[in-house]
Amino acid sequence: MKSRLVDRLLLPVRVDSIEQQGPRLRKVTLTGPALAGLAWQPGQHVRLQVAPAPPAIDWLVGTLRTYSVWDHHDRTMELIVFDHGEGPGAGWARTARPGDELMLLKPQGDFTPRSGARYHLFAGDETAQVSFGPMLRALTDDAQVFARVEVDTPEERVDLSPKHLGGPRPGWNVDWTYRQGRSAASSRSLVEAVRGLSLPDEPGVAYLAGEARTIQLVRRHLVEDRGWSRRDVVTKPYWTPGRKGLD
Structure with a gap:
């Protein structure tokens, strides 16, 4: 019974290649027949079985960690893994090698582009x-986009441009800010970067992701200072200091 249930829940995949994308970023390409025909929406994530766990904790599927999908096509799936911390996920990210076999749960999540938005x-x-990269690529060519992404240094930027255009679309206002060693938690500088945007008078749809307390600050700015409705603000807290289980 256990084996049959696991087979229904988890898909076998193999690590095909690993590329260093920056000081703390690694692109992990997974392959396998089980990925063919898999339903995926840009912005969704998968959960990987990165290690076994004590039976009393997770007897069925082992230790799972969540990773946003960078791209998926036919039998290939790309993840870009951010290397931080000392947990099982970080350990897997640092030690994964081509040829490794592992299991994953199918893509899930509703942090995906909303249709009919005035702008994004x-x-x-x-x-x-x-998650932002594939969401941006999925937008129509005439979509109006504003984006502010905060990273520690320029080397930790990920190219968010649509590949087939070779650069940003017209109507895009996309830029990065840099912390240069400051904490990413409760980042006032990201709030100020959003505050500095000249947005249209009417609200669009906002997608906020990353550290939980920073997300709260940006959402508060949009709702209290700009008069947005909370239903126009989609949030995805990935982490916050001292707390586990955010995904």
Whole structure:
């Protein structure tokens, strides 16, 4: 019974290649027949079985960690993994090698582009880039976009441009800010970067991702200072200091 249930929940994949994308970023390409025909929406994530766990904790699927999908096509899936911390996910990211076999849960999540928006606003930190990239690529060519992404140094930027255009679309206002060693938690500088945007008078849809307390600050600015409705602000807290289980 256990084996049959696991087979229904988890898909077998293999690490095909690993590329260093920056000081703390690694692109991990997964392959396998189980990925063919898999339903995926840009912005969604998968959960990888990165290690076994004590039976009393997770007897069925082992230790799972969540990663946004950078791209998926046919039998190939790309993840860009942010290397930080000392937990099982960080350990897997540092030690994964081509040929490794592992299991994953199918893509899930509702942090995806909303249709019919007047314009789209993106704000987040390093951890948000991997979901923002495919979401931006999925927008129509005439979409109006504002984005502010905060990273520690320029080397930790991820290219968010649509590949087939070779650069940003017309109507895009996308830029980065740099902390240069300051904490990403409760980042006032990201709030100020969003505050400095000249947005249209009517609200669009905002996608906020990254550190939980920073997301709260940006959402508060949009709702209290700019008069946006909370339903126009979509949030995805990935992490916050001292707290586990955010995904």
